[in-house]
Amino acid sequence: MRHLTPHPDADVAPGAPSHDGRRLVADDAPPEVPAVALQGLGRVFGADPPVVALRGVDLVLERGTSLAILGPSGSGKSTLLNVLGCLDRQTCGTYRLDGIDVGGLSDGERAVLRAQRIGFVFQTFNLLAHRPVIENVMLAEVYRGTARDGRHERALRALERVGMTHRAGFLPTRLSGGEQQRVAIARALLGDPTIMLCDEPTGNLDSVNTRSVLALFDELGALGLTVVIVTHEDEVAAHAARRVRIIDGELSEDGA
Amino acid sequence: MRPADLAAEAFAGLVARPARVLLTVLGTVIGIGALVATLGLSKTAGSQIVGHFDELSATDVVVSPSARAGGAGAAVLPWDAEARLRRLNGVAAAGTLADVDVRGALVRSVPINDPLAAGAVQLPMKAASPGAFRAVHAELAAGRLFDEGHSRRADRVLVLGPNAARRLGITRVDQQPAVFVGDRLYAVIGMLSAVSRQASLLGAAIMPEGTARREFGLRAPALAQVETRLGAVDLIVRQAPVALSPGDPGLLKVAAPPDPRELRGEVRNDLDALFLLLGGVSLLVGAIGIANVTLVSVLERVGEIGLRRALGAARRHIAAQFLLESAAMGLAGGIVGASAGTLVIVGVSASRTWTPVLDPWVPLGAPVVGALIGLLSGTYPSLRAAWLEPVEALRSGT
Structure with missing residues (x-):
């Protein structure tokens, strides 16, 4: 794995030693480096005719803040989330995560970045149905290269943070939607990622479960986690400290 | 990604669908089982045939005058044939035999104790060189065989085949029984219990060649019986006449x-061609x-692949897991196939009272072949899994 230094502008002491030797640098990026910095970000699909999903997106997200991205379906908010999650590449502009210029990374390096710095929460939970809850959470460490020793305990602690310790041995299919989403959040929390990306996290939940999951987000936000929530529901967005809105691929601060 | 993690993920992927894995594996089990059983059974059967031939026939060479020389009665074989043959490398035992023309003389035992028994019988009379007994695998029931000295001195001694001894009413030799051949007295010095070759010796009285020459004017040995060492038949067949x-x-x-070897080859070809084909087809299936x-x-686990990519799996991790x-x-x-095939070999061998024979590399190599087949079969699907775009994969859910 090529060792990467943050962009010079990021002003970070390079090559901070990491606990597993594989983590990209800027492990302990100082607080003044924003978690996410987008500059003139654009994403165009296809060529004939080109479909512009994102254009000129500028966004700086400080650590410990929660951000809601609002927008109707097809507005480009999922594309933005995929780019933020290093699952998709922007066609122009820059994206820095923890000061690292993600645009210049290879596929493999982006995979390492995902493993170490990004936690995902999906609308459909995406738990492996055949594996118990605890193994689903432990899966977050499999591709991170961390030692197997103590993984079970770390996963249990993550489950504890979302109040699901009592379900550790259950198969996900026996849990309610809200419980499944809590397990998915525990999986995203394991290893303390730089940002947690949530794609319509309450989209498949009833109102009771939605409220309990949102309460959990409030708790985590209060603890200083950097969360990005993509949603089209104002009620969900209201729980975030900061709200932006995407319409036709263009981002604007939501004043309301 | 740690190898232990990779192995654990692959294992978990398999045990999540046990019934499907069992059914999938069945084809390989049948294919490998058929191959192992075929290789083992043909080897086993081949060894049995060889064992049967090796025992006697494959080392049995008989030299006699050809039709050109005048047939069985021709005097072509020299008196020192035994010595000449034993000088050949590859000869285990050799001796000469001849029928002795006693000119109708009857044989009777003395003294005549049983007035009801036929007093005199007509017995085939044979002359043998001392080495002939070993060459025909003669087993001695009592007494001793004659040797070079008896022949040189032309001693009047006889060795009786078991049937000849019974006809003469002689059951033991410790009282030095004697028989009259015509009006000449011969001492019976030994009795045979069995021979493996030249079965006519069983009913005959056998005298040394030297004796037959002097007493009955035997002109030459009629045949030379040779026992070769294993595999030396071809050589002796070429060298003995010279x-x-x-x-x-x-x-x-x-x-x-x-x-x-030709016989074995035929058997093996018939058996193997069919079963190897069967095994190959099963393996292909x-x-x-x-x-x-x-x-x-x-295709079913596209969502899972997307999730794994989101959790930080590189393409090679995905490919490695599916390949594994x-x-x-x-x-x-x-x-399982190698075990089943081995059991089949043992079972068939047991029912035929054969000794199962199996090259050790067959059961050891079979799992390797199985794994290679699995690896080859998994290559395309694994590459397909690896090249899925994570965004697309995630869209399909788990």
């Missing part, structure tokens, strides 16, 4: 067993089965 009749080897004919199921599995899963299926099929 050794015995250097002037004109064509005066002698050699009776030798059919080459056991097994491979296609693994490829098919792995591909279905990949298909290789593990092939390996399991190979192990």
Whole structure:
């Protein structure tokens, strides 16, 4: 794995030693480096005719803040989330995560970045149905290269943070939607990622479960986690400290 | 990604669908089992045939005058044929035999104790060189065999075949029984219980060649019986006529067993061609089965692949996991198939009272072959899984 230094502008002491030797640098990026910095970000699909999903997106997200991205379906908010999650590449502009210029990374390096710095929460939970809850959470460490020793305990602690310790041995299919989403959040929390990306996290939940999951987000936000929530529901967005809105691929601060 | 994690993920992927894995593996089990059983059974059967031939026939060479020399009665074989043959490398035992013309003389035992028994019988009379007894695998029931000295001195001694002894009413030799051949008295010095070759000796009275020459004017040995060492038949068949009749080897004919290697080859070809084909086809079907199921599995688990990519799996991690899963299926099929094939060999051998014979590399190599087949079958599906775009994959959910 090529060792990467943050962009010079990021002003970070390079090559901070990491606990597993594989983590990209800027492990302990100082607080003044924003978690996410987008500059003139654009994403165009296809060529004939080109479909512009994102254009000129500028966004700086400080650590410990929660951000809601609002927008109707097809507005480009999922594309933005995929780019933020290093699952998709922007066609122009820059994206820095923890000061690292993600645009210049290879596929493999982006995979390492995902493993170490990004936690995902999906609308459909995406738990492996055949594996118990605890193994689903432990899966977050499999591709991170961390030692197997103590993984079970770390996963249990993550489950504890979302109040699901009592379900550790259950198969996900026996849990309610809200419980499944809590397990998915525990999986995203394991290893303390730089940002947690949530794609319509309450989209498949009833109102009771939605409220309990949102309460959990409030708790985590209060603890200083950097969360990005993509949603089209104002009620969900209201729980975030900061709200932006995407319409036709263009981002604007939501004043309301 | 740690190898232990990779193995654990692949294992978990397999045990999540046990019934499907079992059915998938079945094709490989049948294929590998058929191959192992075929290789083992043909080897086993081949060894039995060889063992049967080796025992007697494959080492049995008989030299006698050819038709050109005048047939059975011709005097072509020299009196020192035994010594000449034993000088050949590859001869285990050799001796000469001849029928002795006693000119109608009857044989009777003395004293005549049983007035009801026929007093005198007509017995075939044979002359043998001392080495002939070993060459025909003669077993002694009592007494001793005659030797070089008896022959040189032309002693009047006889060795009786078991049937001849019974006809003469002689059951033991410790009282030095004697028999009259015509009006000449012969001492019976030994009795045979069995011979493996030249069965006519069983009913005959056998005298030393020297005796037959002097007493009955025997002109020459009628045949030379040779026991070769294993595998030396071809050599002796070529060399014996030259050794015995250097002037004109064509005066002698050699009776030798059919080459056991050819026989074995025929049997093996018939048996193997069919079963190897069967095994190969089963294996191919097994491979296609693994490829098919792995591909279905990949398509079914697109969401899981997307999730794994989101959690930080590189393409090679995804490919490695699916390859490992298909290789593990092939390996399991190979192990079970090799075991089943070995059991079949043992079972068939037991029912035929054969000794099972199996090259050790067959059961050991079979699982490796299985794993390779799994690996090959899994290559395309694994690459397909690896090249899925994470965004697309995630869209399909788990």
